Amino acid sequence: MTFGRSGAASVVLNVGGARYSLSRELLKDFPLRRVSRLHGCRSERDVLEVCDDYDRERNEYFFDRHSEAFGFILLYVRGHGKLRFAPRMCELSFYNEMIYWGLEGAHLEYCCQRRLDDRMSDTYTFYSADEPGALGRDEARPGGAEAAPSRRWLERMRRTFEEPTSSLAAQILASVSVVFVIVSMVVLCASTLPDWRAAAADNRSLDDRSRIIEAICIGWFTAECIVRFIVSRNKCEFVKRPLNIIDLLAITPYYISVLMTVFTGENSQLQRAGVTLRVLRMMRIFWVIKLARHFIGLQTLGLTLKRCYREMVMLLVFICVAMAIFSALSQLLEHGLDLETSNKDFASIPAACWWVIISMTTVGYGDMYPITVPGRILGGVCVVSGIVLLALPITFIYHSFVQCYHELKFRSARYSRSLSAEFLN
Numbered sequence: 001m002t003f004g005r006s007g008a009a010s011v012v013l014n015v016g017g018a019r020y021s022l023s024r025e026l027l028k029d030f031p032l033r034r035v036s037r038l039h040g041c042r043s044e045r046d047v048l049e050v051c052d053d054y055d056r057e058r059n060e061y062f063f064d065r066h067s068e069a070f071g072f073i074l075l076y077v078r079g080h081g082k083l084r085f086a087p088r089m090c091e092l093s094f095y096n097e098m099i100y101w102g103l104e105g106a107h108l109e110y111c112c113q114r115r116l117d118d119r120m121s122d123t124y125t126f127y128s129a130d131e132p133g134a135l136g137r138d139e140a141r142p143g144g145a146e147a148a149p150s151r152r153w154l155e156r157m158r159r160t161f162e163e164p165t166s167s168l169a170a171q172i173l174a175s176v177s178v179v180f181v182i183v184s185m186v187v188l189c190a191s192t193l194p195d196w197r198a199a200a201a202d203n204r205s206l207d208d209r210s211r212i213i214e215a216i217c218i219g220w221f222t223a224e225c226i227v228r229f230i231v232s233r234n235k236c237e238f239v240k241r242p243l244n245i246i247d248l249l250a251i252t253p254y255y256i257s258v259l260m261t262v263f264t265g266e267n268s269q270l271q272r273a274g275v276t277l278r279v280l281r282m283m284r285i286f287w288v289i290k291l292a293r294h295f296i297g298l299q300t301l302g303l304t305l306k307r308c309y310r311e312m313v314m315l316l317v318f319i320c321v322a323m324a325i326f327s328a329l330s331q332l333l334e335h336g337l338d339l340e341t342s343n344k345d346f347a348s349i350p351a352a353c354w355w356v357i358i359s360m361t362t363v364g365y366g367d368m369y370p371i372t373v374p375g376r377i378l379g380g381v382c383v384v385s386g387i388v389l390l391a392l393p394i395t396f397i398y399h400s401f402v403q404c405y406h407e408l409k410f411r412s413a414r415y416s417r418s419l420s421a422e423f424l425n
Contacts, residue, residue: 011038012060016067019060020074031077033102069097076107083107091119110407117410157231161224164294174294177224181287184217188284214284218254221287225251242302243292250286296408303404304397311393311400318389322360326382327352333375343371360386 011027013020013035022030030036034050038061041047047054053062063070068086072094076083083103085094095105095116105116159166164174187210190196200207225247232238239245292298305312327349334346345368346352355368359382370376 010059012058014060014062015065015070016063018067018071032073034100065100066093066097069094070101073098073101073103076103082109083112084109085112085115091116114406114410154231157227158233161228161231162293177220178291178294180217180220181290183213184284184287187213188282214254217287218251221247221251221290242306243289246286246289250284250290253283296405299408300401300405303408304401307404308397308400311396315390315393318392319357319360322382322385322389323353323356326356326360326378326385329378330355330370330375330382333372333378334370343375346370346375356382359383360390362386 010021010023013022022035024039028036028039037050038047041050044054044056047061051061052064054060055062066086066089069089072083072086083098085091085108091112098104098107105113108116156167160170160173164170191200191210196206200210225244228244229235229238289298292302331346331349331352334343334352336342346355351368355370358365359379362383370379
């Protein structure tokens with residue numbers, strides 16, 4: 001640091017009357033960008049652009065900000081706990097302090113994020129990421145100021161491809177991606193129609209046009225996946241994400257089928273009727289899951305299943321235990337006691353399992369049913385037991401679904417506010 005009292009080994013930060021002494025080396029790599037900017041100041045004019053006043057004799061920098069809020073923020077950046085609102089302080093005021101020092105709403109605890117979203121929605125307050133002091137997570141880290149331009153660009157690109165509501169360009173990109181998914185699904189469904197197959201057999205150009213449309217859609221999905229991989233923060237984490245795995249499963253079969261066409265011959269009727277090729281073409285149905293990137297409902301379903309896997313396992317255990325008990329009893333009552341008037345539908349326990357599962361879920365196809373009085377009584381008990389067993393873990397799954405929905409909705413609302421601020425600017 002070239003500005004300040006020469007020979008001083010430390011500097012003093014005066015935030016609303018609370019003083020903090022920091023060494024020069026610590027000041028250089030301080031996690032808060034506004035504080036770390038002091039290290040690069042060359043004159044008193046540069047200092048006054050960062051803080052409100054400066055005392056050369058004491059080497060003290062004065063910030064006319066909320067001292068208690070800065071104390072909470074300082075504890076957070078030092079790793080002592082998680083960032084929460086200061087007691088008896090307005091959420092918007094604390095958020096304003098966060099923006100001033102170089103933090104954003106994503107650094108808050110989830111419960112505090114919800115409080116902030118509710119308060120901002122009530123007061124129609126919009127904060128833009130381009131406002132002074134509004135930084136991303138990468139810039140709030142040590143050394144983030146030097147790499148800010150490139151990281152800001154990569155972060156903007158990442159949000160454009162990952163968050164459909166983060167900007168106008170992201171919404172346009174998401175809309176185009178949805179259109180390609182819909183077109184590919186329409187072509188896939190139409191290709192299974194008998195009239196379509198007959199028309200394609202008579203008119204070679206129709207089949208060629210459908211292949212061109214399929215190639216265009218695959219090209220778009222491939223380019224989108226490659227760009228998202230390039231701009232991702234962590235490449236290994238990117239590959240492990242479920243949606244990215246689904247994208248890979250949806251794209252790979254097309255290239256495999258193209259290679260099979262090249263090696264086996266495009267006009268080969270055996271190749272066109274091959275089971276492997278039909279399976280690969282049908283795997284395009286995974287493209288529908290790509291809509292989860294653009295719709296909160298599908299994201300909520302996936303996040304709920306991820307968080308409630310224990311409840312899902314418990315539900316499957318309940319069903320399996322009930323199937324084992326009721327299938328054995330129904331097979332005994334319908335087939336095992338009286339062989340002359342036995343019910344052939346319940347000839348084995350595996351066959352009875354089908355009747356148990358459709359009864360417990362109250363579907364009741366009617367393809368098989370008990371004919372004896374004890375069997376019908378058992379059927380009634382099976383239906384009631386199924387309702388009770390299925391309802392027990394459903395409550396936990398429902399509450400988790402609601403929580404995941406609100407969490408994703410609030411996150412989308414934050415990006416929507418940034419989009420609204422973009423229009424206002």
